[in-house]
Every structure is written in C-alpha cells, then in structure tokens.
Amino acid sequence: MEDTRIWVIHRRMEYGPFDYNWIPNLRGIELMFRGSKFGEILSEEEIYADLSEFRLPMRVVEVAVLVLGNALYSGLNGFSDGERRDILEDSLIAAGCDRFLPLTME
DSSP states (O other): OOOOOEEEEETTEEEEEEEEEEOTTSSOEEEEETTEEEEEEOSSSOEEEOOGGGTOOHHHHHHHHHHHHHHHHHHHHTOOHHHHHHHHHHHHHHTTOGGGOSOOOO
16 A cells, blocks of 8 residues: 555545554554644554644544554554455444445555
8 A cells, every 4th residue: 555645524524634654663653644643553552642733523533543553453464455444344333433434445
C-alpha cells in the first residue's frame, strides 16, 4: 500500500487526511492528522492518541484509530489485502461503526 492516507466522512463532512508512519524500529506506528503527530500504536495494549486539539467528532476519532490500528496489526501479521479488509470490516462492525462501510481499499 503506497498511499496510506484515509479520510472519514461523517454527517456529510470529510475529515482527514489521517495517516501513519512506521516507527523506525518497526515496533509500532505514529498516528498523523493533517501532517501532525497525534499518537502512537505500539501494541493492542499500548495505544496513545490525543486529537482533542482538533475538536473532531468522537465517531471520526474511533473510525480513524480503528483503521490505522488495523494497518499495524495487518502489517505485522503479514495478512493479504482480502484478510486485511475482512478484519477491518469486522472491527468496524463490532465497534458499531458499520455505517462507515463499504470500504474502498487499493
């Protein structure tokens, strides 16, 4: 996946881009919003994210972090694009974010 940016559309408003960068030791990712770091995901238990300065709707934050977290999980576990999509869809549904489906993934 070359372009890792995502946008979240919520109540007809587009928020983004959200993005991530691998931490140099490849043990996690830095979370970015509009080019500014807002957190890190190091494992399922070690997640730091603070988007309060951007005053985004909580649902937008939830969806963005789920998508970016899935990128880390899928990347570290070597999942195919199809597996990655299935896991992400399951995560969004489990979090009550199914209205953000269908996804377009390249």
